Amino acid sequence: MTEHITTSAGDRVAFDHHLAADPTDDVVPVVFVAGAGPHRGSDQVTTETARLLADLGVPSVVHDRVGRGESPADAPIHLDRELAALAALIETAGGRAILCGHSSGCTIALAAAVGGLPVTALALWEAPLGQGAEPTRDWWARTAKQIAAGDREGALATYMEDMPAEFLEAAKAAPDYPATVAAVVSYGPDGESLVWAESQPLSVLLRDLDIPVVAAVGAETFPGMPEAADAIAAATDGRSIVVDGAWHSWEPRAMASVLADLARVTAEK
Known part of the structure; x- marks a missing residue:
C-alpha cells in the first residue's frame, strides 16, 4: 500500500514500506535507492527483493524518487532534494538504515552516508564509476543543459x-x-552525485566512511563494473562480491540474502 511523506525540501514522496512479519531483534531496515529511470511501477526486481527481504525478517522501504512515478516534482531537481527524501525515509523506517544503491543510486547512497545521514551500512550494486573527472563533468554539463x-x-x-x-x-x-x-527531470541527483564521486580519488572522498560496505556485481556484467566495485571496496575497507544477476540487474533471492546478512551484521554492532 502506497504511503507518502513530505521532505524538508517540501517534496511529497511516495513509498512502499515492506514490513517483516517476524522482524529480527534490533534489525536495521533497508532503504533502496534506484538509479536513473526506475520507479516502483516499473521496477519489479526491487519490489520482489523487498518482499523476500521481509520474509527473512528485515523491513525495507522502496520509494519513487523525487520527480518520478507517484512523487511528482517541478524541475530543477538537485541532489539535495533526493538526500532530503532519503533523510525522511530513513526517519520513517526507524531512524537508521542500510542503503542499497543500484547503478547511479550507488553514488547517491555514498553521498548520503558521507554527508552524515544515519546510514549503518551500504550495499552498492554496479556503480558506474571509472570514467574520470573531466569526462564526467562534460557529460553531465551537456545533459543538464538539455x-x-x-x-x-x-x-x-x-x-x-x-x-x-x-x-x-x-x-x-x-x-x-x-x-x-x-x-529525465529527475536525473539531476544521478548526474551530480556521479560528478562528485569522480571528482577525487575514492580513497579521498570516502576516507572518513566507517561503516560496512558491500560492492556487488552480477555474474554477467559489463566491462568496468568489477573494477569499480573493487575500487569502492578498497577505499572503504569493504567487500567486493559477485552475486547472481546479469547485465546490470540482480537476482532478487540472491540479493535479498546478501542484504539480510548485512542487516544482521549491522544489528550486532
Whole structure:
C-alpha cells in the first residue's frame, strides 16, 4: 500500500514500506535507492527483493524518487532534494538504515552516508564509476543543459550515450517511453552525485566512511563494473562480491540474502 511523506525540501514522496512479519531483534531496515529511470511501477526486481527481504525478517522501504512515478516534482531537481527524501525515509523506517544503491543510486547512497545521514551500512550494486573527472563533468554539463532547455528526449540520449546502444533502443520501443522521457527531470541527483564521486580519488572522498560496505556485481556484467566495485571496496575497507544477476540487474533471492546478512551484521554492532 502506497504511503507518502513530505521532505524538508517540501517534496511529497511516495513509498512502499515492506514490513517483516517476524522482524529480527534490533534489525536495521533497508532503504533502496534506484538509479536513473526506475520507479516502483516499473521496477519489479526491487519490489520482489523487498518482499523476500521481509520474509527473512528485515523491513525495507522502496520509494519513487523525487520527480518520478507517484512523487511528482517541478524541475530543477538537485541532489539535495533526493538526500532530503532519503533523510525522511530513513526517519520513517526507524531512524537508521542500510542503503542499497543500484547503478547511479550507488553514488547517491555514498553521498548520503558521507554527508552524515544515519546510514549503518551500504550495499552498492554496479556503480558506474571509472570514467574520470573531466569526462564526467562534460557529460553531465551537456545533459543538464538539455534538461534545462526542455529537450528531455535529447537529454535521455545524452545521459545514455556510454551505455550499450540497445539500452536506448529498448527504451524507445517500450510503451512507457513517453513517461521515461518525462522522468529525465529527475536525473539531476544521478548526474551530480556521479560528478562528485569522480571528482577525487575514492580513497579521498570516502576516507572518513566507517561503516560496512558491500560492492556487488552480477555474474554477467559489463566491462568496468568489477573494477569499480573493487575500487569502492578498497577505499572503504569493504567487500567486493559477485552475486547472481546479469547485465546490470540482480537476482532478487540472491540479493535479498546478501542484504539480510548485512542487516544482521549491522544489528550486532
